[in-house]
Amino acid sequence: xxxxxxRQKNLLRxxxxxxxxxxxxxxxxxxxxxxxxxxxxxxxxxxQLWAYRNLIYNLAQRExxxxxxxxxxGWLWSLLNPAAVLAVYTLVFGYFFNAQAPxxxxxxxxxxxxxxxxxxxxxxxxxxxxxxxxxxxQSAGPLLNKVYFPPACPALANTITVLLQAMIEAGxxxxxxxxxxxxxxxxxxxxxxxxxxxxxxxGIGLALSVYNVFYRDVNxxxxxxxxxLFYATPIIYPIxxxxxxxxxxxxxxxxNPIAQYVxxxxxxxxxxxxxxxxxxxxxxxxxxxxxxxxxxxxNRKSRxxxxxx
Numbered sequence: 148x149x150x151x152x153x154r155q156k157n158l159l160r161x162x163x164x165x166x167x168x169x170x171x172x173x174x175x176x177x178x179x180x181x182x183x184x185x186x187x188x189x190x191x192x193x194x195q196l197w198a199y200r201n202l203i204y205n206l207a208q209r210e211x212x213x214x215x216x217x218x219x220x221g222w223l224w225s226l227l228n229p230a231a232v233l234a235v236y237t238l239v240f241g242y243f244f245n246a247q248a249p250x251x252x253x254x255x256x257x258x259x260x261x262x263x264x265x266x267x268x269x270x271x272x273x274x275x276x277x278x279x280x281x282x283x284x285q286s287a288g289p290l291l292n293k294v295y296f297p298p299a300c301p302a303l304a305n306t307i308t309v310l311l312q313a314m315i316e317a318g319x320x321x322x323x324x325x326x327x328x329x330x331x332x333x334x335x336x337x338x339x340x341x342x343x344x345x346x347x348x349x350g351i352g353l354a355l356s357v358y359n360v361f362y363r364d365v366n367x368x369x370x371x372x373x374x375x376l377f378y379a380t381p382i383i384y385p386i387x388x389x390x391x392x393x394x395x396x397x398x399x400x401x402x403n404p405i406a407q408y409v410x411x412x413x414x415x416x417x418x419x420x421x422x423x424x425x426x427x428x429x430x431x432x433x434x435x436x437x438x439x440x441x442x443x444x445x446n447r448k449s450r451x452x453x454x455x456x
Contacts, residue, residue: 192446195297202296206304214308229271229316233264240383249385252419253329261327264320265417266382266409272313273348273405274373279305280352281359281366284452291452298449299442302356306349313341320416331419340415343434344408350434350441357448380405404433 196203215221240246241259248262283301291298317337324330359365380403381389389397400406407430414420422430 192297192299192442196299196303199297199300203300203304203307206301207307210304210308211311225312225315226319229267233260233267236263236267236383246384246388249387249418251327251329251417252331253327256327256329261320261323262385262413262417263383264316265413266380268313268316268320269344269408269412270377270380270382270405271316272309272344273408274377275309275312276306276345276348277352277355277369278373279309280349280356281369284356284360285366298357298452299353299445302352303349306345306352310341310345317341317416324416329417329419331415333415333419333421336411336415336422339431340408340411343411343431346438347404347408347434350438352441353445354441357445357452360452361448376403376405379403380409382409386410404430404437 215224218224220227237260241248241263246259248257248259250257251261280302283305284298287298287301290296321330321334355365355369359369379400381400386397386401386406389400407426411422411426411430414422421427
């Protein structure tokens with residue numbers, strides 16, 4: 148990016164009426180207060196991000212181009228990496244520990260690898276979005292100290308790349324299910340599932356990324372927490388296995404929001420059943436609420452973020 152490039156200057160300059168509401172949080176609260184000011188700040192933040200959509204796209208494109216640069220296999224790694232992880236989990240839990248998958252919706256398929264994959268791609272999307280948001284904001288420090296742009300842009304650009312990977316994985320899963328004759332009309336819920344997971348993951352990622360700028364311990368704690376959360380989510384094991392041993396523990400695990408997304412995925416891809424009515428109402432509302440809360444925390448804490456990076 149060249150200082151003398153007029154087009155880039157215009158891209159990175161934000162109108163005063165967009166960024167000023169974001170910078171005067173406390174003053175606005177004292178002068179007026181109320182939910183209308185809170186809504187106006189969030190609307191201004193979203194409007195500002197939309198104004199910088201080309202920058203977000205360019206950052207995502209740069210990340211995609213550099214990801215497998217000078218690699219012999221190139222984009223094949225996007226398929227080989229999840230395939231290797233799936234193979235390891237299938238071998239360890241499906242073969243050595245003899246984990247059994249339930250019968251699929253077609254009444255004849257019971258493949259543990261597919262049951263596992265139906266939950267694993269959801270986890271990969273969540274994990275990549277959250278950890279990627281933390282890394283993206285931290286690495287954007289030098290650029291933020293030179294030019295102005297919404298600090299959330301790098302995190303959103305990372306989300307695009309992770310979302311593309313998730314779509315590839317879900318597409319492979321769908322292709323295999325079609326070959327097995329295990330498809331149903333409930334697959335129409337797939338766009339809603341993707342939207343809910345993305346909103347939830349971005350909200351969590353934005354909040355954690357901005358706190359990591361001020362407290363670098365957050366990154367280490369999140370890494371540990373992700374490892375714990377993975378095994379606390381019924382991905383490599385069915386929730387029925389826990390229910391048969393301890394119903395109280397099973398109920399606690401089901402409070403895990405990631406478990407809800409995993410169950411949705413298994414319902415529509417593997418079991419060919421509809422998620423419960425309560426889940427269809429609560430999950431989208433909770434996902435949107437977490438996104439708004441994460442965006443609010445990020446905007447409030449990121450006013451002087453360039454000085455900390």
